[in-house]
Amino acid sequence: MKYAVAPGIYAVGAPTADSPVFVSANYAMSFNLLRRHVHGIDGWILVIDTNGINVWCAAGKGTFGTRELMGRIMAVRLDTIVTHRVIIVPQLGAPGIQSHVVRKATGFSILFGPVRARDIPAFLAAGRTATRAMRTVSFSLVERLELTPLEVIPALRLFAIAAVILAVFCGIQPQGIIFKEALLGAGPFMLLGLAALVSGSILTPLLLPFIPFRAFSMKGWLMGLVVTLPLLRPLFGDPAGAILPMSLSALFFPALSSYLAFNFTGCTTYTSISGVKYELKIALPVYISVAAVSVLLLIGYQCLRWGLL
């Protein structure tokens, strides 16, 4: 819990009983961002307990919620700290907060502030009104780039495990596990695996608005094809002698890229649960079938290398 701030009431500058009250989550980054952007404004920050999770994610899970907010207003006795009866809640807290319920129970009206803390000075200057842009979530190139490590790091961990298993499998020879065979057999697949990882978890998120299709699985599959196909000839040589590993690669790696891209839905600001369920219903059986066929093809390829076929 080292990213958490203790819930409660905090002063910024030298606030009085007339100063505005801003509500924040007890995630250190949310709190610090707010603190930085209201610098120079005298006000109060009411930090509610969201288990150290940011406002939007906590609102989606209900921890940045009506009950916690009402409890915190009572606990800090906000009615004795300020004389007005308005609290400013970040717009992205709205999925968790029933404003009319809070008003009835505590007497405090909720004013939904802008999505981004940096718009607060402009929001206050405009008589506490937010423009449509201040109320709308964005998903810019930089924001997408910042989120890619969330998918890349777990994917790399899986990649390392898969690479070791594959190398051992490819290295198995009648004489034992041969390093050269392991490298020759598994090497091209490892490279293609890394390429699929880059395609699904980095390229697809970055190029998101420019890739055809709306479904993430389709975007990821297309990018996977674009990355995989040009690598096949350099890695496996003449197609006539390498039909099996080439078709295996063309089948498996775009699907892997698709799967990784689909996982990025959780990082985006514009997907819906119904959309994800719809996509999952179609994509999951495809992923399972591709994985099963790929394993069979890999075994077939290895039998060829052993000279069994």
Added chain:
Amino acid sequence: MKYLSGVVTLHLNAGACVGCGVCAEVCPRGVLAIAHGTVVINDRDLCIECGACAKNCAYGAIGVKAGVGCAAAQNAVAADRHPKPKGAADRTP
């Protein structure tokens, strides 16, 4: 950017709407607006089903099955869930 078309569960009960505009204000995607004193949907494919509108409507004029649009979370839920008998599946309010 827009996600899949025609999949979201957002629906209006315009008869209950008093035109207060809270829903349009809390929507982070500009899906809702007030026109001629009542709520209208600008573009339903923009909706991310966050549930802010329905939760903040004191008059029950908006419904949506809210949740987070995240494949990893869906996979976790699917793995967690006990198999349901057929037909007893999804019920929309």
